[in-house]
Amino acid sequence: MGSNIRQEVAAVFDALDADLDRACALSFEALTTPERLRILERLERVARRVPVPAHQLINQLAEQAPPEELGGKLPHALADRLHITRSEARRRIAEAAELGPRRALTGEALPPMLTATAAGQRTGQLGPGHVQVIRRFYHQLPCSVDVGTREAAETYLAKLANGFRPDQIAGLADTLTDCLNPDGTYTDEDRARRRGLTLGKQGPDGMSQISGWLTPEARATFEAVLAKTAAPGLCNPEDDNPVVDGPPPGDTARRDTRSASQRNHDGLNAALRAVLASGKLGQHNGLPATIIVSTTLKELESAAGTAVSGGGTRLPMSDVIRLARHAHQYLAIFDNGRAIALYHTKRLASAGQRIVLYAKDRGCTRPGRDVRGYWCEVHHVEDWATTHCTDIGTLTLACGGDHPLVEPGGWTTRKRKDATTEWIPPPHLDYGQPRTNMFHHPEKLLADEDDEP
Helix, strand or coil, rough: CHHHHHHHHHHHHHHHHHHHHHHHHCCCCCCCHHHHHHHHHHHHHHHHHHHHHHHHHHHHHHCCCCCHHHHHHHHHHHHHHCCCCCHHHHHHHHHHHHHHHCCCCCCCCCCCCCHHHHHHHHCCCHHHHHHHHHHHHHCCCCCCCHHHHHHHHHHHHHHHHCCCHHHHHHHHHHHHHHHHHHCCCHHHHHHHHHEEEEEEEEEECEEEEEEEEEHHHHHHHHHHHHHCCCCCCCCCCCCCEECCCCCCCCCCCCCCCCCCCHHHHHHHHHHHHHHHHHHHCCCEEEECCCCCECHHHHHHHHHCCCEECCCCEEEEEEHHHHHHHHCCCCCEEEEECCCCCCCCCCCCCHHHHHHHHHHCCEECCCCCCCCEEEEEEECCCCHHHCCEEHHHHHEEEEECHHHHHHHHHHHHEECCCCCCCEEECCHCCCCCCCCCCCCCCHHHHHCCCCCCC
């Protein structure tokens, strides 16, 4: 990009900022109701057009900027720079790929994948709700629908969206889907594209919502497991000795007051616990697949408070004690945040060191990262090639996407006096982001300065 073009881009956005400043300073007291409604329509049209230049910028970053230059994967870089969630960053990237200008492998300019929808967004006729409905419709069509029919259907919906609300367009999209696939035939590839399970975030009460779509095979497997474990009287956590095999004795089934959904929950929990206990899942990051929980001696002795698992789950102490009845406990001792006497001369961290890092760091220590401990790698803050020592005091957790960024000319890491890990960005990325990651330790942010660590 030449200097003249750079100056033009800067001038346009400076003028846009100035105009928005003037608009925000306006008073609308003198307007009538029809005039206010017309202004709101114009504002809505402007807001709908704002993502258009963003699509081009995001696509150019995806095509031209490697992770080393961005400071991580594109969704991570956008989330950190724009202060948005990872899911929102991924949504914008996916939307830009379909609504923004593209280039072929040969460098040839290509129109947007959803041409009509992109044109409607550019003129402000289509809003985010319309775009979401049309994109979902387009991707849920079975593979048997040819490209030409897909494009004609997308054009038709984009045209209709000019005069209808998103919820109305959703109904029209469902009707159009039935017309294009009247027999409701879907292939294994169609079903595979939709499969997925999502474990929602924990609520204030510790409960988590699960949602998603099961393939026919997964549903059949699910049904077979629950037919055994979710039967009345089986796997009931309210029983002193829950029945997990064979028919329940006596009136155990009749005394079972759980709903069907509660029995399904308890049955699935029992099945997953049995799989973990079987030892047949192998190892994960050098440790047997198991639940790893960290807590304090004070909370354990008082049987109150919460513990944290390697996946970031908050567990009430009653659950921790119940799990501990069948577990092999491992004691890790910390002195002012530093683990005591866990070091060896091998490059790979030991099982004990990994467990301590789950308890200490809880997850990736790079600023802005929310990857939990189970999905992280062990990183040497001081290069092992130089020290030839794997000391727990110089180890930390880093997720797979961030670990490779610590290299000559890239990010560097070091330990602070309080044993937290500090990440120092390369000069071209230094735009004021925090140097430590407090995401996994919110209690430290909420604690008073005079509180004990």
